[in-house]
Amino acid sequence: MTGRDGEAPGTGVSDAPPPESVEPGPAEPPPDERPASAPAAAEPADEGTQDAREPNAAETAQRPPGTRAAPVPEPSFDEFNDARRHSLLKSRRGAVNLGQTGSAVYIETMYGGEGGRPPASLQVVPLGEDIVTAIHVPVPGQTEMVDRLQQHHVLALDGEEGTGRGSTAVRILTECSRPRFAVNALYREEGDVVQGVCEQADEVLREGQGYLVEAGARPVTGQTLERLGRLADRAGAFVVVTGLPSSFPGRGDRVHVLGHRAPDAARVLEAHLAALLTRHRSRCLRDEQEGEARCDARSTAAFLTRVTADDQLKNALGLARSVEEVVRLAKLLAENVHTEDLTDVVGHWRNWLRLLARDMLGLDARQGDGDAPNPHHQAYRITYAFFDGHPLSDVVEAGDLLSRIMLPHFGVSEEDLDHQMSEQNIDRLVPPEMRAQSPTAADARADPRRAALAHAHLLHHMLESTWDAYSRLRLPLLAWLDLLVGGRGPGRERVRVRVAGLVGLLMGHEFDFVYRERVGVWARSDSGVRRQCAALALEMAAADESAADRVASRVQDWARSPGAALQDSAARAYGTSIGLRDVPGALTELGRLGRKPELAGSSSVSFSTAWLFLSGRVDDVMAELDRWTTSPDDYLPRHAVRTMLALGRATTSIDRPGRPALAELALDNDKNAELLIALWRRALVTRETTARAWHLMGRWLPDADGAGNEDLATLYASLAPRIFTDPLRDRALFHLEHVWLPRHEGSATIRRVLDALRTGRAGHGKGERR
Numbered sequence: 001m002t003g004r005d006g007e008a009p010g011t012g013v014s015d016a017p018p019p020e021s022v023e024p025g026p027a028e029p030p031p032d033e034r035p036a037s038a039p040a041a042a043e044p045a046d047e048g049t050q051d052a053r054e055p056n057a058a059e060t061a062q063r064p065p066g067t068r069a070a071p072v073p074e075p076s077f078d079e080f081n082d083a084r085r086h087s088l089l090k091s092r093r094g095a096v097n098l099g100q101t102g103s104a105v106y107i108e109t110m111y112g113g114e115g116g117r118p119p120a121s122l123q124v125v126p127l128g129e130d131i132v133t134a135i136h137v138p139v140p141g142q143t144e145m146v147d148r149l150q151q152h153h154v155l156a157l158d159g160e161e162g163t164g165r166g167s168t169a170v171r172i173l174t175e176c177s178r179p180r181f182a183v184n185a186l187y188r189e190e191g192d193v194v195q196g197v198c199e200q201a202d203e204v205l206r207e208g209q210g211y212l213v214e215a216g217a218r219p220v221t222g223q224t225l226e227r228l229g230r231l232a233d234r235a236g237a238f239v240v241v242t243g244l245p246s247s248f249p250g251r252g253d254r255v256h257v258l259g260h261r262a263p264d265a266a267r268v269l270e271a272h273l274a275a276l277l278t279r280h281r282s283r284c285l286r287d288e289q290e291g292e293a294r295c296d297a298r299s300t301a302a303f304l305t306r307v308t309a310d311d312q313l314k315n316a317l318g319l320a321r322s323v324e325e326v327v328r329l330a331k332l333l334a335e336n337v338h339t340e341d342l343t344d345v346v347g348h349w350r351n352w353l354r355l356l357a358r359d360m361l362g363l364d365a366r367q368g369d370g371d372a373p374n375p376h377h378q379a380y381r382i383t384y385a386f387f388d389g390h391p392l393s394d395v396v397e398a399g400d401l402l403s404r405i406m407l408p409h410f411g412v413s414e415e416d417l418d419h420q421m422s423e424q425n426i427d428r429l430v431p432p433e434m435r436a437q438s439p440t441a442a443d444a445r446a447d448p449r450r451a452a453l454a455h456a457h458l459l460h461h462m463l464e465s466t467w468d469a470y471s472r473l474r475l476p477l478l479a480w481l482d483l484l485v486g487g488r489g490p491g492r493e494r495v496r497v498r499v500a501g502l503v504g505l506l507m508g509h510e511f512d513f514v515y516r517e518r519v520g521v522w523a524r525s526d527s528g529v530r531r532q533c534a535a536l537a538l539e540m541a542a543a544d545e546s547a548a549d550r551v552a553s554r555v556q557d558w559a560r561s562p563g564a565a566l567q568d569s570a571a572r573a574y575g576t577s578i579g580l581r582d583v584p585g586a587l588t589e590l591g592r593l594g595r596k597p598e599l600a601g602s603s604s605v606s607f608s609t610a611w612l613f614l615s616g617r618v619d620d621v622m623a624e625l626d627r628w629t630t631s632p633d634d635y636l637p638r639h640a641v642r643t644m645l646a647l648g649r650a651t652t653s654i655d656r657p658g659r660p661a662l663a664e665l666a667l668d669n670d671k672n673a674e675l676l677i678a679l680w681r682r683a684l685v686t687r688e689t690t691a692r693a694w695h696l697m698g699r700w701l702p703d704a705d706g707a708g709n710e711d712l713a714t715l716y717a718s719l720a721p722r723i724f725t726d727p728l729r730d731r732a733l734f735h736l737e738h739v740w741l742p743r744h745e746g747s748a749t750i751r752r753v754l755d756a757l758r759t760g761r762a763g764h765g766k767g768e769r770r
Contacts, residue, residue: 072486072487072488072527072529074528074529074532074603075493075529077603077607077610077646078649079493080493080532080607081611081614082493083493083494083496083497084497084536085218121188121196121200122186122187122188122193122196122197122200122203122204123186123187123188124184124185124186124204124211125184125185125186125187126183126184127170127183127184127185127212129181131170131183133174133181134167134170135271135272135275136167136168136170136171137263137264137267137268137271138263139163139164139168139260139261139262139263140261141258141259141261142168142171142172144258145157145168145172145258146172146175146176148255148256148258149172149173149176149238149240150176150238152229152233152255152256153229153232153233153237153238153239154225154228154229154232154238154239154240154241155172155239155240155241155256155257155258156215156220156225156240156241156242156243156247156248156256156257156258157169157240157241157242157243157257157258157259157260158242158243158244158245158247158248158257158258158259158260159242159244159245159259159260159261159262160244160245161244161322162262162321162322162323162324162325163260163261163262163322163323164260164262164263164322164323164324165242165260166212166214166242167323168260169212169240169242170183170212172240173210173211173212173238174210176210176238177208177209177210177238178208179208182208182209182210183209183210183211183212184209184210184211184212185211185212185213185214186204186211186212186213187214192218193213193214193215193218194213194215194218194224194228194241195224197211197213197228197231197239198224198227198228198231201228201231201232201234201235202235205231205232205235205237205239206235206237207235207236207237208236208237209237209238210237210238210239210240211232211237211238211239211240212240212242213239213240213241213242214241214242214243215241215242215243215247216243216244216247218243218247219246219247219248219249220241220243220247220248221249222248222256222257225241225248225256225257226256228241229256242260245259249616262323263323265317265318265320265323265326266308266314266317268323268326268327268330269307269308269313269317269329269330270304270308272326272327272330272331273304273307273330273333273334274304276330276331276333276334277300277303277304277334277337278300279334280295280300280334280337281295281296281297281300295337295338300337303337307333307342310342312342312343312346313329313342313346316329316346316349316350317329319350321457324455325349328349328352329346329349332345332348332349333345353455353457353458353461354461354464354465356433356434356454356458356461357385357458357461357462357464357465358465358469359433360373360381360385360431360433360434360462361373361378361382361462361465361466361469363465363469375403375406375407375409375410375412376403376407376429377429378406379399379402379403379406379407380395380399380402380403380426380429380430381429381430381434381462382402382462382466383395383398383399383402384399384426384429384430384434384435384451384453385434385453385458385459385462385463386398386459386462386463386498386502387451387495387498388451388452388453388456388458388459389450389451389452390450390451390494390495390498391449391450391451391491392426392449392450392451393449393491394451394491394494394495395426395451396426397487398480398484398495399429401480401483401484402480405476405479405480406473406476409472409473409476433454434453434454434458435451435452435453435454436452436453436454460505463502463505463506464509467506467509467510468509474513475517478503478506478514478517478518481499481502481503481518482518482521482522482530484496484499485499485500485522485529485530485533486527486529486530496529496532496533497536499533500532500533500534500535500536500537500540501536501537501540503518503519503533503537503540504536504537504538504539504540504541504543505540505541507519507537507538507540507541507547508541508544508547511541511547511550515554518537519534519537519538520534522534522537522569523535523558523565523566523569524563524565524566524569525565526565528568528602528604531565531568531569531572531604532572534569534572534573535569535572535573535575535576535578536576538551538554538555538573538576538578539573539577539578542577542578543577548581551578552578552581555570555573555574555578556570558570558573559571559589559592559593564596564598564599567593567596567598567599568598568599568602568604569604570589570593571589571590571593571599571602571604571605571608572604572607572608573608574586574587574589574590574608574612575604575607575608575609575610575611575612576608576611579608579611579612580612580615580617583612583617583620584620586608586612587609587612587620587621587624590605590608590609590624591624591627591628591636593605594628594633594635594636594639595633595635595636597634597635599635600634600635600638603642603646605639605642605643606639606640606642606643606645606646607646609621609624609625609639609643610643610646610647613643613647613650614647614650618661618665621643622665622672622675625640625643625644625675625679626671626675628640629675629678629679629682630678637682638682638686638688640679640682641679641682641683641686641689641693642689644662644676644679644680644683645683645689645692645693645696647661647662648660648662648696648699648700649696649699650662652664657703657706658703658704658705658706658709658712659703659709659712660703662676663676663700663712663715663716664712666715666719667711667712667715673715673719676719677719677723680693680697680719680723681723681725681728684697684723684728684731685727685728694735697735698735698739698740700716701716701740701744701747701749701750701753702740702744702747702749702750704716704749705744705746705747705748705749712749713748713749713752716749716752716753717749717752717753717755717756718756720732720753720756720757721756721757721760724757729757732757733754733757733758736750736753736754736757737754741754
């Protein structure tokens with residue numbers, strides 16, 4: 001039996017997962033398909049900063065010996081997408097806007113299974129009695145929240161950050177749990193924590209216990225909540241999932257989802273201040289000092305009355321961005337109960353994060369002050385803030401590099417450099433005031449192996465203070481960030497995503513300078529990972545609406561540039577929230593760029609198109625892929641195939657494993673079915689993609705044997721005779737009979753497809769959506 005071009009059917013095709021380096025671009029086009037004018041798209045031999053201009057003197061001087069990077073392969077689509085979804089970095093003015101989903105089918109990326117990474121285990125953190133018994137002011141609808149949780153065993157609270165949704169979750173869990181204070185927080189070092197609860201429910205959920213799960217901005221579908229409710233009910237446990245309103249796309253069905261609004265700020269201030277004043281009286285030294293008015297219940301009650309009636313404080317409450325800030329104001333007031341004029345107290349409260357950042361950097365310390373941190377400590381504090389939420393291993397690696405760059409600028413000699421850098425104890429380098437001390441109701445970041453700031457907004461104040469105070473270190477700081485991008489090793493992609501976000505935030509301080517010295521350099525680089533960072537930096541910069549038009553103009557300039565690197569950077573930028581602002585326009589530009597022979601070997605067009613698909617613009621992307629597949633152009637069909645392979649493991653929901661989104665879209669849509677056939681045929685016969693395509697097909701078929709997947713098995717059987725026509729038929733028979741069936745002897749789907757291929761008919765008609 002022979003296959004295409006006279007090869008044996010299995011020649012050159014392994015059923016093992018192809019190396020991850022095969023998928024990411026730029027992938028070199030096959031020699032027989034590469035146009036004569038197209039340059040080879042492999043990465044350059046040197047991954048250093050090879051840009052349109054040479055590195056400036058400051059950058060060159062700050063590169064530590066031996067740090068010039070070797071070629072760095074780009075990540076796979078799954079790795080890159082996972083790193084982006086797990087980035088906790090936000091613009092000071094809010095999260096990067098991902099827009100609204102444009103389809104009734106919400107897509108999530110599925111990890112795991114054969115060839116996938118092993119799932120990270122869940123961590124269960126019992127919340128201390130001080131947290132579950134903390135003062136809580138009821139929010140609107142709290143009684144209904146308790147009733148819903150008791151009835152369904154799962155409840156999702158959607159509310160903006162700062163509304164105290166975590167505190168409310170702990171309170172209603174306390175009402176339902178038995179014993180009453182048996183409340184835990186669940187978190188996961190890597191991956192989707194909600195998916196982790198679904199996967200590991202039998203191991204972590206205990207009868208009578210309450211569990212808080214923070215989804216953040218991650219999407220949680222209605223089907224997932226239903227499944228979580230069944231699992232919690234079976235275990236006799238209670239689960240509350242908290243997240244942003246955008247986390248729960250199925251807003252039509254509100255059985256498991258209730259909106260969360262912040263409690264009245266004045267009531268929060270009064271409740272906490274009253275409790276703090278009671279504690280204050282028990283230890284006030286005025287009772288022991290002669291000539292001072294006694295600090296008794298009458299005096300503290302009078303202070304409470306004065307504060308709650310003070311117009312200045314009422315106006316100040318209107319500036320509070322979160323319940324946490326109101327509580328902090330109450331603490332400051334309690335510490336100044338004997339102060340007549342509270343103007344300075346309110347001023348300190350408004351600026352406490354900025355003042356804390358300056359204090360951590362020693363910016364207000366007098367010259368010669370022994371309490372001022374040394375440069376090595378400053379470097380680590382900057383790094384700790386910049387990598388908030390990251391593993392401490394990232395902090396140590398980046399902190400050491402920043403110290404090596406910074407210390408010579410502070411007069412530290414080469415001889416003293418290693419001595420000062422020998423200190424790597426985070427507890428000594430980063431003071432307690434800067435670190436989150438324990439898990440709280442709103443923020444269950446208890447993993448001691450991760451950086452956790454006392455307040456998320458402290459990052460922005462540290463960045464602003466660093467940038468403004470150390471003007472002579474701006475170029476070395478940008479060089480440090482570039483070196484981090486060029487690193488390699490486990491978790492490097494999450495570091496790159498964070499670095500790109502930090503550079504984007506710096507553009508909010510000096511747009512033109514940062515663009516000229518770093519983002520523009522990245523965009524023109526020979527390095528694919530640096531071009532990707534340029535796109536992500538612009539995405540973060542565009543989160544500030546005042547800069548959105550400037551960012552759009554830069555991307556348009558890249559797209560119209562004659563340079564292939566800038567064109568590639570533009571294609572990557574369209575696969576961010578920049579593209580979501582105008583999806584039809586972004587897809588049009590991706591199609592135009594995809595026709596260019598210079599981008600034939602790059603994955604930028606396909607990865608960006610796949611990302612728009614996963615962001616909910618399913619119908620738009622499917623229509624564009626249909627146009628690309630039928631295009632007479634030499635390159636667009638190949639970009640369409642790469643997009644299909646990038647999406648091959650995406651499912652419509654985490655609780656529907658084995659149901660590829662692309663297959664579900666073909667169940668009751670003839671046009672989508674025809675598109676899927678065309679994509680599969682081209683993917684299987686093209687030398688560049690054949691190994692990945694056969695491997696993916698070898699996963700789709702046995703996955704359809706799962707419960708409830710009969711419709712997919714029927715679909716595959718109906719499509720197989722049309723996909724595996726000559727020259728693919730012999731090779732397909734070889735894989736079905738000699739590769740896949742021996743590995744999955746009980747697979748009814750593989751046998752059904754094999755029978756359909758032998759007989760040339762499906763036997764049961766096309767599947768219908770389940």
